[in-house]
Amino acid sequence: MRLQTNCKDCNKKISFYTWKTDRIEFSMEKGKTIELICKSCGLKEKYHLNNLKAIPSKISLIVGLGIFLIGTPLIIYLTWNLIFESLNIYLISSLIGIIGILKYSPSLDNFTSKIS
Numbered sequence: 001m002r003l004q005t006n007c008k009d010c011n012k013k014i015s016f017y018t019w020k021t022d023r024i025e026f027s028m029e030k031g032k033t034i035e036l037i038c039k040s041c042g043l044k045e046k047y048h049l050n051n052l053k054a055i056p057s058k059i060s061l062i063v064g065l066g067i068f069l070i071g072t073p074l075i076i077y078l079t080w081n082l083i084f085e086s087l088n089i090y091l092i093s094s095l096i097g098i099i100g101i102l103k104y105s106p107s108l109d110n111f112t113s114k115i116s
Protein backbone atom coordinates (compact mmCIF):
# COMPACT_ATOMS: atom_id res chain seq x y z
CA MET A 1 0.00 0.00 0.00
CA ARG A 2 0.95 3.61 -0.39
CA LEU A 3 1.11 5.81 2.68
CA GLN A 4 0.83 9.55 2.55
CA THR A 5 1.27 12.39 5.00
CA ASN A 6 2.00 16.11 4.93
CA CYS A 7 5.36 17.58 5.84
CA LYS A 8 5.34 19.23 9.26
CA ASP A 9 7.36 22.13 7.91
CA CYS A 10 6.30 22.96 4.37
CA ASN A 11 3.07 20.95 4.35
CA LYS A 12 3.96 19.26 1.07
CA LYS A 13 2.82 15.70 0.50
CA ILE A 14 5.20 12.93 1.45
CA SER A 15 4.28 9.51 0.16
CA PHE A 16 6.02 6.18 0.24
CA TYR A 17 5.30 2.58 -0.58
CA THR A 18 5.28 -0.38 1.73
CA TRP A 19 4.67 -4.06 1.06
CA LYS A 20 2.69 -4.27 4.25
CA THR A 21 -1.01 -4.41 3.57
CA ASP A 22 -2.31 -2.74 6.71
CA ARG A 23 -1.32 -0.40 9.52
CA ILE A 24 -1.25 -3.12 12.18
CA GLU A 25 1.21 -5.21 10.20
CA PHE A 26 3.23 -2.10 9.45
CA SER A 27 3.41 -0.93 13.09
CA MET A 28 4.43 -4.40 14.22
CA GLU A 29 7.52 -4.20 12.07
CA LYS A 30 8.35 -0.50 11.98
CA GLY A 31 6.83 0.72 15.22
CA LYS A 32 4.21 3.37 15.79
CA THR A 33 6.32 6.17 14.39
CA ILE A 34 8.25 6.34 11.17
CA GLU A 35 11.00 8.70 10.15
CA LEU A 36 10.41 10.36 6.83
CA ILE A 37 12.43 12.86 4.85
CA CYS A 38 10.54 15.54 2.98
CA LYS A 39 11.52 15.70 -0.68
CA SER A 40 10.81 19.41 -0.97
CA CYS A 41 12.44 20.90 2.12
CA GLY A 42 14.58 17.99 3.33
CA LEU A 43 13.13 17.97 6.83
CA LYS A 44 13.70 14.70 8.64
CA GLU A 45 10.85 14.16 11.02
CA LYS A 46 9.12 11.34 12.84
CA TYR A 47 5.51 10.78 11.91
CA HIS A 48 2.96 8.84 13.86
CA LEU A 49 1.13 6.08 12.03
CA ASN A 50 -2.18 7.76 12.82
CA ASN A 51 -1.07 10.72 10.73
CA LEU A 52 -0.36 8.53 7.75
CA LYS A 53 -3.09 8.06 5.23
CA ALA A 54 -3.28 4.82 3.30
CA ILE A 55 -3.81 5.32 -0.40
CA PRO A 56 -4.85 2.39 -2.53
CA SER A 57 -1.99 1.85 -4.93
CA LYS A 58 -2.81 2.09 -8.61
CA ILE A 59 -0.45 -0.75 -9.42
CA SER A 60 -2.27 -3.22 -7.20
CA LEU A 61 -5.56 -2.00 -8.64
CA ILE A 62 -4.31 -2.53 -12.18
CA VAL A 63 -2.86 -5.93 -11.29
CA GLY A 64 -6.12 -6.88 -9.60
CA LEU A 65 -8.13 -5.72 -12.58
CA GLY A 66 -5.77 -7.56 -14.93
CA ILE A 67 -6.16 -10.78 -12.96
CA PHE A 68 -9.91 -10.31 -13.01
CA LEU A 69 -10.03 -9.57 -16.75
CA ILE A 70 -7.72 -12.43 -17.71
CA GLY A 71 -8.77 -14.84 -14.98
CA THR A 72 -12.52 -14.70 -15.47
CA PRO A 73 -12.57 -15.66 -19.18
CA LEU A 74 -9.89 -18.25 -18.46
CA ILE A 75 -11.99 -19.83 -15.73
CA ILE A 76 -15.04 -19.76 -18.01
CA TYR A 77 -12.98 -21.22 -20.85
CA LEU A 78 -11.57 -23.97 -18.63
CA THR A 79 -14.95 -24.83 -17.16
CA TRP A 80 -16.55 -24.85 -20.59
CA ASN A 81 -13.81 -27.13 -21.84
CA LEU A 82 -14.43 -29.41 -18.90
CA ILE A 83 -18.18 -29.36 -19.52
CA PHE A 84 -17.68 -30.10 -23.22
CA GLU A 85 -15.19 -32.83 -22.47
CA SER A 86 -17.51 -34.59 -20.07
CA LEU A 87 -20.35 -34.01 -22.52
CA ASN A 88 -18.28 -35.57 -25.31
CA ILE A 89 -17.43 -38.60 -23.18
CA TYR A 90 -21.13 -39.00 -22.44
CA LEU A 91 -22.03 -38.58 -26.11
CA ILE A 92 -19.34 -40.95 -27.35
CA SER A 93 -20.23 -43.62 -24.81
CA SER A 94 -23.91 -43.35 -25.62
CA LEU A 95 -23.13 -43.44 -29.36
CA ILE A 96 -21.02 -46.58 -28.84
CA GLY A 97 -23.92 -48.01 -26.90
CA ILE A 98 -26.40 -47.22 -29.69
CA ILE A 99 -24.06 -48.65 -32.36
CA GLY A 100 -23.60 -51.75 -30.21
CA ILE A 101 -27.35 -52.19 -29.86
CA LEU A 102 -27.83 -51.69 -33.63
CA LYS A 103 -25.05 -54.13 -34.51
CA TYR A 104 -26.01 -56.91 -32.17
CA SER A 105 -29.73 -56.60 -32.46
CA PRO A 106 -30.88 -59.30 -34.88
CA SER A 107 -34.34 -57.81 -35.36
CA LEU A 108 -32.90 -54.48 -36.41
CA ASP A 109 -30.42 -56.28 -38.69
CA ASN A 110 -33.27 -58.04 -40.43
CA PHE A 111 -35.17 -54.82 -40.59
CA THR A 112 -32.34 -52.93 -42.31
CA SER A 113 -31.56 -55.78 -44.71
CA LYS A 114 -35.20 -55.91 -45.74
CA ILE A 115 -35.10 -52.25 -46.69
CA SER A 116 -31.90 -52.54 -48.73
Ligand SMILES: [Zn+2]
Nearest residue numbers: 007010038041
Ligand atom coordinates in the same frame (compact mmCIF):
# COMPACT_ATOMS: atom_id res chain seq x y z
ZN1 LIG B 1 8.83 19.71 3.77
